Amino acid sequence: MPASKDNALVLLSGGQDSTTCLYWAIDYFDGGTVATLAFDYGQRHRIELECAVKIAATAGVAHDCLPIDTFAALGGDALTDSAIDVHADLGPNSGLPNTFVPGRNLIFLTYAAAFAYPRDIRHLVIGVAQTDYSGYPDCREHTISSLQKTIRLGMDNDITIHAPLMHRSKKETVELAIALGALDVMAMTHTCYNGKRPPCGTCPACQLRAKGFAEAGAEDPLLTNS
């Protein structure tokens, strides 16, 4: 069981979900220190990384960014390869969107655990959700719990991975952000797959976000403040 005095590392992408997780962690680990970690993996929309920096500063927590040049070398996915368009429909393989990087969250979490290793941090927090529309297999609870076991064995530590949004719908994630007093900071987050600010409103990420706010009966501050 996590102790509130423990330290935690939040994987902060600059998006709505990971920002909600940051405020969840600040609340949950209120006797410990919360820090954030982003990954610069060559994402097309550099604005995500800038958002993460601003959000961490607003929340008053430390922020680091690790480079990952390997995804681009693996090649061929739409989030890193600017020659490939992002389509709302599914990609050619496995029924997954063409934004899929196989095992991306496995890599992110393993690096986060390695980052935590010498820093007296035993808790990782990630904004994955099984309820997400995308069907990414590395967002599922079974995957995350299996990875936690693997990292514990592979690093000989007792790291715990928290995924507070795992079973929350987008509506419930918005409700959580409101309950945590984190609605206003959502104006600083980035969601749009097309990198637009104000958001395009038509890509699947924008549509999912809009649906969550609408169902929660809240106005998205990104739409009014950006």
Next chain:
Amino acid sequence: MPASKDNALVLLSGGQDSTTCLYWAIDYFDGGTVATLAFDYGQRHRIELECAVKIAATAGVAHDCLPIDTFAALGGDALTDSAIDVHADLGPNSGLPNTFVPGRNLIFLTYAAAFAYPRDIRHLVIGVAQTDYSGYPDCREHTISSLQKTIRLGMDNDITIHAPLMHRSKKETVELAIALGALDVMAMTHTCYNGKRPPCGTCPACQLRAKGFAEAGAEDPLLTNS
């Protein structure tokens, strides 16, 4: 169960163990295609990567190399940080040598699985050994089998990780190489932690290698041919 017509990807570091694994895979997957993958993670001894290229060419298999800039950014380990000396004694933490990169093999194998994903490769081969003197927790059988499960869940595939040296001593690894007709190619491998060629003979890696050859009653061709 692996089918001999399946394709396999061998993680080839350019060392004795992974080279033995390459020849094991060529024998085991004799109806399929064997390819090799190295990682350029900023290791101090670039000679390892050159060895891997030459060994793959000698074996007549395809070879790729993926860059990993993240380990250097994580910092502070002796294999990537040229400011830190490699000592034969153990490092300050966890009873592990100071060459330890937490979870390094988890990262390598996850990237290898992502590389294999679009290439019709369902088998990964890695030269880790539980019997290794180093006590790296990411070399243990429980870790590797847990990672196999995690990757299967996280990538929704049926990848199998083979670690043919897992329970072999260095002596038995040398005997396996001899049985596979891979003794001569050992002249092309690199082991020395100090990056010397001919090897320094005094670092723990050189000493372990020498012990294996001595116990197998074989001459190390690296010593006579380099």
